[in-house]
Amino acid sequence: MAPILKPDLCVIGGGSGGLTTAAAAAAFGVKVVLIERGKMGGDCLNYGCVPSKALISAGKHVAAIREAGRFGIRVGEPEIDFAAVKDHVRGVIAAIEPNDSVERFESLGVTVIQADASFVDEKTVSAGGRIVEARRYVVAVGSSPLVPPIEGLAETPYFTNETIFELRERPDHLVVVGGGPIGIEMAQAHRRLGSRVTVLEGGSFLSRDDPELTAIVLGRLREEGVQLRDKAKVVGVTRGENGPRITIETGGSPETIDASHLLVAVGRAPNVAGLGLDAAGVDYDAKGIKVGPDLRSSNRRVYAVGDIAGGPQFTHVANYQAGLVLRPILFRLPVRERRDHLPHVTFTDPELGQVGPTEAEAKAAGDLHDVLRWPYGENDRAQAERHTSGLIKLVLGRKGRVIGAGVVGMAAGEITNMLSLVVGKKMSVADLRDFVSPYPTLSEIGKRAATVYYRPYTEKPFVRRLVGLLARFG
Ligand SMILES: Cc1cc2nc3c(=O)[nH]c(=O)nc-3n(C[C@H](O)[C@H](O)[C@H](O)COP(=O)(O)OP(=O)(O)OC[C@H]3O[C@@H](n4cnc5c(N)ncnc54)[C@H](O)[C@@H]3O)c2cc1C
Numbered sequence: 001m002a003p004i005l006k007p008d009l010c011v012i013g014g015g016s017g018g019l020t021t022a023a024a025a026a027a028f029g030v031k032v033v034l035i036e037r038g039k040m041g042g043d044c045l046n047y048g049c050v051p052s053k054a055l056i057s058a059g060k061h062v063a064a065i066r067e068a069g070r071f072g073i074r075v076g077e078p079e080i081d082f083a084a085v086k087d088h089v090r091g092v093i094a095a096i097e098p099n100d101s102v103e104r105f106e107s108l109g110v111t112v113i114q115a116d117a118s119f120v121d122e123k124t125v126s127a128g129g130r131i132v133e134a135r136r137y138v139v140a141v142g143s144s145p146l147v148p149p150i151e152g153l154a155e156t157p158y159f160t161n162e163t164i165f166e167l168r169e170r171p172d173h174l175v176v177v178g179g180g181p182i183g184i185e186m187a188q189a190h191r192r193l194g195s196r197v198t199v200l201e202g203g204s205f206l207s208r209d210d211p212e213l214t215a216i217v218l219g220r221l222r223e224e225g226v227q228l229r230d231k232a233k234v235v236g237v238t239r240g241e242n243g244p245r246i247t248i249e250t251g252g253s254p255e256t257i258d259a260s261h262l263l264v265a266v267g268r269a270p271n272v273a274g275l276g277l278d279a280a281g282v283d284y285d286a287k288g289i290k291v292g293p294d295l296r297s298s299n300r301r302v303y304a305v306g307d308i309a310g311g312p313q314f315t316h317v318a319n320y321q322a323g324l325v326l327r328p329i330l331f332r333l334p335v336r337e338r339r340d341h342l343p344h345v346t347f348t349d350p351e352l353g354q355v356g357p358t359e360a361e362a363k364a365a366g367d368l369h370d371v372l373r374w375p376y377g378e379n380d381r382a383q384a385e386r387h388t389s390g391l392i393k394l395v396l397g398r399k400g401r402v403i404g405a406g407v408v409g410m411a412a413g414e415i416t417n418m419l420s421l422v423v424g425k426k427m428s429v430a431d432l433r434d435f436v437s438p439y440p441t442l443s444e445i446g447k448r449a450a451t452v453y454y455r456p457y458t459e460k461p462f463v464r465r466l467v468g469l470l471a472r473f474g
């Protein structure tokens with residue numbers, strides 16, 4: 001029998017959160033065991049961010065060719081080889097894979113076990129016949145596609161984010177259940193690559209974002225021919241003649257829609273099954289492992305990061321949390337997670353970014369003092385790029401502090417980086433006004449929105465009188 005492993009740290013799950021934790025801890029010379037049961041890189045690399053952004057990028061090229069006429073360039077309708085597009089997606093994963101590989105982590109000094117991990121008691125984990133007794137554990141086991149209890153779904157073939165990227169023939173009519181970020185990103189990409197696409201959303205589309213901004217994204221999808229049906233709850237699925245037949249409830253009598261392919265994207269379920277959390281004394285619920293602001297579970301040796309920790313489900317959040325838990329684990333320092341500065345971006349065209357509260361959220365919390373807007377149409381670079389549809393909104397708290405910001409438009413994800421710094425560092429409109437933004441860049445819209453705050457000052461009689469008085473002195 002192999003000897004018991006007794007590392008300082010055992011990380012369970014080799015996705016975004018787990019790999020960041022393991023690599024950073026190993027860099028400090030700490031003994032680390034990493035356990036991964038599936039593909040290294042987890043959801044983000046294999047079934048999530050990376051393949052979805054690669055597919056979106058292919059769709060963007062199609063759109064650019066179709067729009068080339070606006071620049072005086074004449075090209076025909078692009079010919080799309082769907083299987084070759086999937087080769088491109090596979091190629092992007094392959095290019096990133098070495099960073100997340102077993103070989104790389106072993107070269108960093110991490111002991112990697114490729115097996116299913118399960119707690120056997122509060123201090124011990126078993127995986128692939130090995131026993132691990134670590135001083136601390138970081139659980140980063142992620143989430144899986146939620147399969148809703150829709151009648152007939154289990155008996156009908158359907159896709160999730162774990163299978164859709166393997167599909168090599170172009171869907172004739174893709175019906176997407178769920179109008180969250182997965183559904184909307186996948187809908188636009190498939191439409192651009194030549195499929196008919198219908199999205200069925202039981203509530204409202206992209207409901208976590210500002211409706212004033214999402215309206216611009218949804219308008220674009222409709223213009224491109226995506227059928228968007230909100231308040232259309234899917235209640236049943238059967239096998240139709242050419243694929244799944246979907247029944248929706250829209251308030252009136254039920255309606256049916258025929259698809260060639262069905263993609264289910266209705267949220268995520270935490271990967272708690274088989275993890276032995278009860279044996280470990282780790283409390284959990286339907287959202288995942290229950291953690292405090294220090295990301296520690298009810299078992300003081302066990303921390304949780306990423307999707308399993310029950311908070312916002314993004315790779316950058318998993319990475320941020322990985323950075324946080326290392327402080328108590330390595331340096332015995334206290335730590336407190338912040339959520340008010342976490343950004344997210346939906347990679348549609350136009351992109352949609354948000355950091356901190358939306359206007360409605362700030363209002364509901366009683367924190368809203370002002371909202372500043374600046375349209376893309378008033379930005380010279382947006383004009384040169386002919387991408388003038390878009391808007392930035394700065395949500396202000398007391399004394400001109402930027403507590404939230406949303407942006408929709410070309411490269412909104414990149415602009416969200418700057419806004420994330422502004423909100424995270426608790427900056428004010430004065431900071432945005434005073435920094436020098438290179439011309440002509442799209443990011444200038446942040447600065448221009450900030451100047452709106454000062455417009456009323458130019459109208460104040462006192463200020464005008466003072467300027468007039470000073471002018472007399474030459
Ligand atoms: C289609 C899609 C697109 C997305 N796009 C974006 C995006 O653009 N930007 C963004 O920020 N986020 C995006 N996300 C979300 C992002 O992928 C997740 O938030 C992120 O992967 C979470 O990281 P994690 O470490 O918590 O989990 P994961 O990356 O999923 O890693 C968990 C790992 O744990 C392993 N595991 C599970 N149970 C066990 C066990 N018992 N023993 C051993 N190993 C186990 C799994 O095999 C997996 O590899 C997207 C998600 C999807 C589905």
Ligand SMILES: NC(=O)c1ccc[n+]([C@@H]2O[C@H](COP(=O)([O-])OP(=O)(O)OC[C@H]3O[C@@H](n4cnc5c(N)ncnc54)[C@H](O)[C@@H]3O)[C@@H](O)[C@H]2O)c1
Binds near residue numbers: 178185202205
């Ligand atoms: N760009 C990004 O950062 C990005 C991209 C994709 C996914 N993600 C992450 O993955 C998570 C999961 O995304 P998601 O889109 O699957 O989930 P989601 O929870 O954001 O959206 C699911 C949608 O499905 C709808 N729905 C549920 N049951 C339904 C039914 N029976 N009929 C019709 N509609 C129904 C819900 O009303 C909801 O709007 C996101 O929350 C996000 O954290 C991030």
